Amino acid sequence: MTKMTLCRLLLLLALMCTLAGCGYRLTSSSASSLVVGKTLWVPFIGNESISPSAQTVLRRALYDECHVLRGIVAADSEASADLYMKGKLLSYTTKAISYNAADRVSEVSLTLEVELELYKSGGLTPIWKGTLQASKVYPTNFNLALQRNAEESALDAASRIIASKFIAATEQNY
Numbered sequence: 067m068t069k070m071t072l073c074r075l076l077l078l079l080a081l082m083c084t085l086a087g088c089g090y091r092l093t094s095s096s097a098s099s100l101v102v103g104k105t106l107w108v109p110f111i112g113n114e115s116i117s118p119s120a121q122t123v124l125r126r127a128l129y130d131e132c133h134v135l136r137g138i139v140a141a142d143s144e145a146s147a148d149l150y151m152k153g154k155l156l157s158y159t160t161k162a163i164s165y166n167a168a169d170r171v172s173e174v175s176l177t178l179e180v181e182l183e184l185y186k187s188g189g190l191t192p193i194w195k196g197t198l199q200a201s202k203v204y205p206t207n208f209n210l211a212l213q214r215n216a217e218e219s220a221l222d223a224a225s226r227i228i229a230s231k232f233i234a235a236t237e238q239n240y
Contacts (some may be wrong), residue, residue, distance in 0.1 A: 100149075100236060102137030107147035111180075115158035117221070124155060124180060124225045131229035149193075152183040156197070161215070163203060170206075176220040177201040180228055184236055194236045200227035 108128050111121040128151065132138040141147035157179040162171040179199045183192040204220035207213045 075147070098138040100132065100138055100233060104138050104148040105141035105232065106132055106138050107141040107144045107150040109144065109150070109152070112154040115155050117155075117158040120158050120221060120225075121153075121155050123218075123221050124153070124178070124228065127222065127225035127229045127231065128153075131226055131233060135230070135233055148186065148187050150185050152185070152192075154181045155179075156181055158221075161179065173203050173205055174217075174220075175201050176204050176217065177229060178224045178225055182232055193208075194239050196235055198228045198231045198235070200224040200231065202227070 106129070108125050111120045111125050129140050133140070138149075141150075144150050155178065157177070159177045161177070162173070163173050163175045164171075164173040166172040177199065178201075179197065181197045182195070184194045185192050202220040202224040204216040208214065
């Protein structure tokens with residue numbers, strides 16, 4: 067065998083090894099992935115916070131984001147669901163983050179912290195369990211109705227962030 071043939075053979079072997087890939091693969095099981103057509107049941111989320119409506123907004127955001135991002139539909143009941151979730155709203159806090167020239171609050175940060183668990187139908191151990199947190203800043207207003215609307219919009223946005231983080235965390239369950 068000539069040197070030229072040997073070089074070509076080694077180059078071909080190196081090229082084949084390179085094209086074969088690096089060997090990485092997903093380690094999470096298909097059981098933890100959220101796929102189109104599955105049904106999800108999110109019962110009443112426990113509320114250890116001061117907000118009377120945050121758990122309802124969070125529940126709606128979980129249903130909406132799972133449907134929009136992964137095609138999962140809401141189940142009629144826990145018994146008919148492919149997946150079901152347990153959750154607890156741990157905290158709902160608001161904190162002034164900026165002030166205007168008159169030394170009045172101009173922006174407030176709303177922070178939610180939630181503990182969620184996802185179960186497969188009939189399963190006793192969770193597929194995923196964790197604590198998620200999200201914050202959203204909203205402006206203050208002298209008009210209390212406008213102030214309340216801004217806070218509700220921030221709550222909805224923070225809930226959607228948590229729902230998106232939940233989907234990502236569930237699918238990246240290593």
